[in-house]
Amino acid sequence: MKFFLLDVSIAMAGILMLVQSLPAQESQPEKPKQFIYVLRLVSRLHADANWTEEDKKALQRDFVRFQEAIKTGQLILAGRTSESGDKTFGIAIFQAKEEAAARKFMEEDPTVAGGLMTAELHPFTVALERKNP
Numbered sequence: 001m002k003f004f005l006l007d008v009s010i011a012m013a014g015i016l017m018l019v020q021s022l023p024a025q026e027s028q029p030e031k032p033k034q035f036i037y038v039l040r041l042v043s044r045l046h047a048d049a050n051w052t053e054e055d056k057k058a059l060q061r062d063f064v065r066f067q068e069a070i071k072t073g074q075l076i077l078a079g080r081t082s083e084s085g086d087k088t089f090g091i092a093i094f095q096a097k098e099e100a101a102a103r104k105f106m107e108e109d110p111t112v113a114g115g116l117m118t119a120e121l122h123p124f125t126v127a128l129e130r131k132n133p
Contacts, residue, residue: 030097032097033123034093034094034095034124035102035106035121035123036121036124037106037119037120038089038090038091039089039090040118040119041086041088042116046086066078069105074095075092075093075094076094076095077091092106093126099121102121106121107119
């Protein structure tokens with residue numbers, strides 16, 4: 001039993017020396033965090049007749065911005081409900097380094113900055129995702 005304990009002690013010391021002699025590994029960069037923001041139309045836009053040309057242009061800028069964010073990998077998905085009036089809402093699920101960057105992304109949304117929609121930010125985690133074939 002003495003020899004067994006001595007052998008184990010020597011082996012442990014050898015492993016410890018080996019691990020200590022290995023070069024330090026670079027720390028992995030922190031993964032971006034995921035966020036969701038919920039968009040809701042301001043009440044004046046619940047009726048289609050109230051949309052101005054400028055409102056429609058802001059919505060188009062928003063769509064182009066989301067297309068670019070998809071290309072860069074920042075935006076995971078965006079969409080809206082098919083209901084009308086005050087029941088409709090949209091979401092954007094995206095990645096950002098930190099909450100401040102996520103808030104900036106949300107606040108720079110042309111529909112939010114232009115006053116067409118209100119937005120509410122939440123930390124989010126995609127748990128399951130269907131892979132496209």
